[in-house]
Amino acid sequence: MSSLPDRRLLESWQDPKAAPYVRIERLTKKFGDVYAVDDVSLNIFQGEFFSLLGSSGCGKSTLLRLLAGLEYPTSGRIHIDGVDVTDVPPYSRPVNMMFQSYALFPHMTVEQNIDFGLRQDRLPRRERAERIGEMLDLLKITPLRKRRPDQLSGGQRQRVALARSLAKHPKLLLLDEPLGALDKRLRENTQFELVNLQERLGTTFVTVTHDQEEAMTMSSRIAIMEAGQIMQIDTPTAIYEFPNCRFVAEFIGSVNLFEGKIVERQGDQVLIEAQFGGLMRMRSFQPHAIGTPVMVAIRPEKMRLCETPGGDGVNRLQGIVEDIAYLGDVSIYRIRTGSGLLAEMTLTNIQPRTEQALTWEQEAVIEWSPTSGVVLTE
Amino acid sequence: MKRRSWPLLSILVFGYAFLYVPILLLILYSFNESRLVTVWSGFSLKWYGELLHNRQLLDAAWLSVRIAALNASVAVVLGTLAANALVRHGRFRGRTGLELLLTAPLVMPDVIIGLSLLLLFVTLQQTVGWPDGRGFSTITIAHITFSLAYVAVVVRSRLARMDVSLEEAAMDLGARPLTVYLRITLPLIAPALLSGWLLAFTLSLDDLVIASFVSGPGATTLPMVIYSSVRMGVSPQINALATLVVALVAVAVVIAGLSMRRR
Amino acid sequence: MSHRHSHRLSRLLNIGLPYFWLGLFFLLPFVMVLRISLAEPTLAQPPYTALWEWVEQGVLQIRLNLANFQLLREDDIYLAALLNSLWVALVGTVCCLLLGYPMAYAIATAPERRRILLLMLIILPFWTSFLIRVYAWIGLLNANGLLNTFLLWLGVIDEPLKILHTQMAVYIGVVYSYLPFMILPLYANLTRLDPTLLEAAADLGCRPFRAFLRVTLPLSMPGIVAGSMLVFIPVVGEFVIPDLLGSPGSLMIGKLMWTEFFANKDWPLASALAIVLLAVLVVPFVLMQRLQQDDEGTRT
Numbered sequence: 001m002s003s004l005p006d007r008r009l010l011e012s013w014q015d016p017k018a019a020p021y022v023r024i025e026r027l028t029k030k031f032g033d034v035y036a037v038d039d040v041s042l043n044i045f046q047g048e049f050f051s052l053l054g055s056s057g058c059g060k061s062t063l064l065r066l067l068a069g070l071e072y073p074t075s076g077r078i079h080i081d082g083v084d085v086t087d088v089p090p091y092s093r094p095v096n097m098m099f100q101s102y103a104l105f106p107h108m109t110v111e112q113n114i115d116f117g118l119r120q121d122r123l124p125r126r127e128r129a130e131r132i133g134e135m136l137d138l139l140k141i142t143p144l145r146k147r148r149p150d151q152l153s154g155g156q157r158q159r160v161a162l163a164r165s166l167a168k169h170p171k172l173l174l175l176d177e178p179l180g181a182l183d184k185r186l187r188e189n190t191q192f193e194l195v196n197l198q199e200r201l202g203t204t205f206v207t208v209t210h211d212q213e214e215a216m217t218m219s220s221r222i223a224i225m226e227a228g229q230i231m232q233i234d235t236p237t238a239i240y241e242f243p244n245c246r247f248v249a250e251f252i253g254s255v256n257l258f259e260g261k262i263v264e265r266q267g268d269q270v271l272i273e274a275q276f277g278g279l280m281r282m283r284s285f286q287p288h289a290i291g292t293p294v295m296v297a298i299r300p301e302k303m304r305l306c307e308t309p310g311g312d313g314v315n316r317l318q319g320i321v322e323d324i325a326y327l328g329d330v331s332i333y334r335i336r337t338g339s340g341l342l343a344e345m346t347l348t349n350i351q352p353r354t355e356q357a358l359t360w361e362q363e364a365v366i367e368w369s370p371t372s373g374v375v376l377t378e
Numbered sequence: 379m380k381r382r383s384w385p386l387l388s389i390l391v392f393g394y395a396f397l398y399v400p401i402l403l404l405i406l407y408s409f410n411e412s413r414l415v416t417v418w419s420g421f422s423l424k425w426y427g428e429l430l431h432n433r434q435l436l437d438a439a440w441l442s443v444r445i446a447a448l449n450a451s452v453a454v455v456l457g458t459l460a461a462n463a464l465v466r467h468g469r470f471r472g473r474t475g476l477e478l479l480l481t482a483p484l485v486m487p488d489v490i491i492g493l494s495l496l497l498l499f500v501t502l503q504q505t506v507g508w509p510d511g512r513g514f515s516t517i518t519i520a521h522i523t524f525s526l527a528y529v530a531v532v533v534r535s536r537l538a539r540m541d542v543s544l545e546e547a548a549m550d551l552g553a554r555p556l557t558v559y560l561r562i563t564l565p566l567i568a569p570a571l572l573s574g575w576l577l578a579f580t581l582s583l584d585d586l587v588i589a590s591f592v593s594g595p596g597a598t599t600l601p602m603v604i605y606s607s608v609r610m611g612v613s614p615q616i617n618a619l620a621t622l623v624v625a626l627v628a629v630a631v632v633i634a635g636l637s638m639r640r641r
Numbered sequence: 642m643s644h645r646h647s648h649r650l651s652r653l654l655n656i657g658l659p660y661f662w663l664g665l666f667f668l669l670p671f672v673m674v675l676r677i678s679l680a681e682p683t684l685a686q687p688p689y690t691a692l693w694e695w696v697e698q699g700v701l702q703i704r705l706n707l708a709n710f711q712l713l714r715e716d717d718i719y720l721a722a723l724l725n726s727l728w729v730a731l732v733g734t735v736c737c738l739l740l741g742y743p744m745a746y747a748i749a750t751a752p753e754r755r756r757i758l759l760l761m762l763i764i765l766p767f768w769t770s771f772l773i774r775v776y777a778w779i780g781l782l783n784a785n786g787l788l789n790t791f792l793l794w795l796g797v798i799d800e801p802l803k804i805l806h807t808q809m810a811v812y813i814g815v816v817y818s819y820l821p822f823m824i825l826p827l828y829a830n831l832t833r834l835d836p837t838l839l840e841a842a843a844d845l846g847c848r849p850f851r852a853f854l855r856v857t858l859p860l861s862m863p864g865i866v867a868g869s870m871l872v873f874i875p876v877v878g879e880f881v882i883p884d885l886l887g888s889p890g891s892l893m894i895g896k897l898m899w900t901e902f903f904a905n906k907d908w909p910l911a912s913a914l915a916i917v918l919l920a921v922l923v924v925p926f927v928l929m930q931r932l933q934q935d936d937e938g939t940r941t
Contacts, residue, residue, distance in 0.1 A: 070546050090549045103547035107565045116561075117551030168551065389743040390759075396740075396817065397766050400777035403787060407780065414785075460659035467652060476656065479663040481930055485871060487878020487922075489895045490915050493902060494670030497677050497912065500687045523666040526659065555647050576768075584771050587880050591902070601772050608776045608885065612783070620773040627768045631761065 012045035013221065019082070021046040021204055022067070022172065027076030029062055036062040038228035049198050049205045051215040054225035060208045064174050067206065068097045080172060096170040100177040102161035104149040110160050111145040117168045135163040155186050166201070175207040179214060191217050212252055216240070224248050242374050249297040249376065256343050258296045262288045269370055272296060276341045279314045284375040298373035300332065303345035305358065306365040316367045317343050321360055335364055401624060408617035425618040432615065435603050442600035445514060446582035449521040453578040454571055456522065457529025465537040483527040492591030495520045499592060512594030520592045521585060525578035532577060536570035678912035679705045689908050709913035722892040723917065729893060730876040733815035737872050738865065740816065741823035749831035760828065767821050775814055775885050782810050810886040815876055823868040830864025863932055870929035874922055894918055
C-alpha cells in the first residue's frame with residue numbers, strides 16, 4: 001500500500017501500535033452463487049471518516065449491512081472495539097446506521113423518531129428529553145420537532161435521519177449513501193457539514209457512496225471496491241496520485257495509460273520502452289525486473305505543452321489535436337499520435353479561449369515529468 | 379388520453395346504473411305501503427316496524443353478527459400470520475403449497491367448501507367426539523377458513539409495499555423483533571388489518587351456502603332466514619332489511635373516507 | 642443467539658399456524674369428500690356406509706363403491722348440468738369482460754382524484770349482502786315486475802316478457818354479482834401500465850385505437866385472465882343465482898349438489914358430484930395460479 005511519504009503527522013492507520021476500532025477478518029457473504037463480499041479484510045480506526053467507494057453492485061452496501069448486523073456473513077468475523085460481534089444481533093450492536101431511504105417512521109413525529117432508539121435503551125425520561133434537545137440543536141431542526149416525515153423536505157429528512165442515528169451516541173455510525181437523495185447544490189453544502197459534525201463528535205463514520213467527488217472531499221480514507229473485493233485502501237490523495245492498479249487509476253478521475261516494457265533501472269527511476277514508440281522515464285520504488293511489461297498512468301492535468309522541442313525525446317508524445325472540450329476553467333485536449341494512440345491533456349485556461357495557442361488539427365508535442373505518474377504492473 | 383370518448387363514458391354510466399338501480403329500487407320500495415312492487419300506495423315505515431318485531435329474524439341477525447365478529451377477529455390474526463410468512467420469510471419449503479391453500483378458498487365454489495367441511499365435522503365427531511353438535515362453532519370455523527384467505531390478500535399487498543428498511547432501522551436502533559413488529563409493522567399495516575377485518579365480517583354475514591351445510595338444528599343465520607323468505611317471492615320486510623344494510627355500509631364508508639382524508 | 646431463536650419461533654408461528662388451519666379445515670375435508678363419494682347411501686345418521694370395517698379379528702374389510710360415479714355417467718341429467726354450468730360460467734365471464742373492461746379502462750384513465758371515488762362505487766355493492774342483491778332482481782324481472790311494467794308503459798312490448806326463471810335471468814344475475822371481481826384485477830393491471838408507452842406508440846405514428854389493440858390490450862392480458870378466472874371458477878359451482886333466478890328445468894351442478902344433499906339426503910352422490918366439479922375446476926385454477934406467480938416474478 002503506497003502512501004504519501006511527506007505526511008507530517010502519523011495517522012492512526014500508520015501507527016503500528018494503534019488498535020483498530022473495527023476489525024474485519026476475511027469476511028465473505030454469498031447470495032446464492034454470487035459473492036457480494038469476497039474475502040474482505042479491513043481495519044478502521046477510531047475517529048476515522050471511512051468511505052466505501054464503488055459502482056452499484058460492487059458489494060459496498062452489503063459490507064455496510066454486515067457491519068450493522070442486518071446480514072449474517074457466510075464466513076469471516078467482525079470485531080468492534082475488541083469484541084467479536086459476528087453473532088450479535090443488530091439490536092445489540094454498539095452501531096447505528098443512517099439508511100439510504102432514511103427509513104423515518106412515517107407514523108411518528110420527528111421527536112418520536114429520535115426518541116425511538118433512546119426508548120429501547122430504557123433511558124429515564126429526563127435524559128431522553130435532554131438527548132432529543134441536544135440532537136435537535138445539533139442538526140438545527142428544533143422547529144421541526146412536531147412534524148411528521150411526510151411534512152419534511154428531502155434535506156430536512158436527511159437531518160432527522162442523522163439525528164435519529166446519532167441520538168444513541170454510537171461509537172460507530174454507518175451511513176448508506178448519506179447524500180444520495182439530495183440535489184446537487186444541497187449535497188455540496190451538506191458534505192462539509194457532515195465532516196464538521198464528525199470532527200466535532202469524534203464518532204467513527206463509515207459511509208457507502210458511488211460518488212467519487214463526495215468520497216474524496218469527506219473521507220480520511222477510502223476503500224475502492226469492485227466485485228466484492230477491496231482494490232485499494234488509502235487516503236484520497238494517495239488514491240488519486242498513486243493508484244495501485246489499473247482499475248483504481250481508471251475508476252477515479254481520468255487517466256492516460258501508456259503500455260511499455262522496462263529496459264533499464266537508474267537509481268529510483270526506471271526507463272521504459274513505450275509501445276507508442278518513444279522512451280519514458282518514471283520514478284518507481286518497486287523492484288521491477290528488466291523486461292517486465294508495465295503501464296504508465298499519468299493524469300491529464302499532469303501533461304503540459306512542450307515549448308522547447310528537441311532534447312532526448314524522453315516522456316514526450318507528438319500528435320494532432322483531434323478534439324477540444326472547453327469546460328470554462330479548463331479545457332481538455334485530445335491528441336492523436338501517429339501510431340493511433342489517443343492522449344488526453346488538461347490545460348488551465350489562463351488566457352481567454354479565443355486567444356489560446358492550441359487549436360484543432362494543430363500539431364502538438366506534449367510532455368510530462370518522471371514524478372507525475374505511476375508505474376503499474378497490471 | 380385526456381379526451382373522454384363518448385362510447386366509453388356511456389358504458390361507464392350504464393355499468394354504474396346496472397350496479398345501483400336494483401339496490402335503489404329496493405330501498406325505494408321498502409317505504410312502500412303496498413306489498414306489490416308495481417303499485418306505489420304511499421310512504422310508510424310499517425315494514426320496518428314488522429322487521430323489528432320479527433323475533434326469528436332478529437335472533438338470526440344476532441347470531442350472524444356474533445359469528446361474523448369472532449370470525450373476522452380470528453381470520454385477521456391467521457391471515458396476517460400467513461401474509462407475514464409469504465412476504466417476510468422468503469423461499470421457505472412449502473411456500474407454493476401455502477400460496478395454493480390461500481388462493482383456492484377465494485375461488486372455490488361455496489357448495490364444495492360447505493359439503494367438505496360438513497363431512498369433516500361429521501367424521502371428527504364420530505372419531506374424536508368433537509365438535510359436539512353443529513352450530514355457532516362449526517359455522518365460525520368454516521367462515522374463518524375462507525375469510526383468512528381474503529385477509530391474507532389484503533394484508534399481504536400492504537406488507538409487500540412497506541419499506542423493509544423501516545423495520546431494519548428500528549432493529550438497528552435497538553428494538554428486538556417483537557418490539558419492531560408491535561411498534562413499527564403493526565401500526566403501519568393497521569389500515570389493512572381494519573379493512574381485512576371488515577371484509578371478513580361482511581363475507582361471514584353474507585354467507586348462505588356454507589353456513590347451511592355446516593349448521594345444525596337451532597342455529598339459523600340471517601342469510602338462511604332471508605333465503606327461506608325470499609324463496610317465497612318478494613318480501614317488503616327484506617326490502618327494509620336491505621335498506622338498513624345499505625345505510626349501515628354507507629355510514630361506515632363515509633366515516634372511513636373522512637378519517638382517511640383527515641390523515 | 643437469541644435472535645436466531647426468536648426468528649425460528651416467528652417462522653413456526655407465521656408459516657405453521659396458517660398451514661395447520663388450512664390443512665385441517667380446507668385440505669383434509671377434500672379427503673373426506675373423496676372418501677364419502679366412495680360410500681353407499683343408507684338411511685342412517687350420518688347417511689352413508691363405512692368404507693372399512695374390522696369384520697373379525699385382524700381382518701380389515703374395505704368396500705369401495707364406484708356406483709355413485711357410475712350413476713353420474715349413466716344419468717344424462719348430471720352431464721347436462723355440468724355442461725350447462727360451464728356454459729353459464731363462460732357466457733357470464735364473457736359478458737363481465739365486455740362490460741367490465743371498458744369500465745376498468747375508463748376508471749383507470751380517469752383523473753386521479755375521481756378514480757378513487759369511481760373505484761369505491763365499484764366495491765361498495767360488494768359490501769352489501771350478495772343474497773339481497775340477487776333478490777333485488779326478482780322484483781325487477783318478475784312478469785308483473787318493474788322492468789316489464791316499464792317496458793309495457795313505454796309501449797315497447799305488448800305483453801310481459803318472461804325473464805325471471807329463465808337462463809337470461811341467470812346471466813344477468815351472474816354479471817351483476819361478479820362484475821366487481823372482473824373490474825378490480827383489470828383496474829389494478831391497467832393502472833400499472835406505463836402511459837408513456839401509449840405516447841411512444843402515438844409518436845411512432847400509431848392511431849389511438851390501434852395503439853389500444855397493439856399495446857394496451859396485450860399488456861393487460863394478465864388482468865383479463867385473472868379477472869376471468871375469478872368470475873368463471875366460482876360461477877361454475879354457483880347455487881344462489883340459479884336457485885333464485887333460474888328456471889327449475891335447467892340445472893346447474895351447484896344447485897344439483899344442494900338438492901342431492903338437502904332434499905334427497907344422498908351424501909355420497911353429492912360428494913361424487915363435488916369430486917367431479919373439483920376435477921373440472923383444477924385446470925382453470927392451475928392456470929390462474931401459474932399466472933399469478935409469473936406476475937409476481939416480473940414485479941420483483
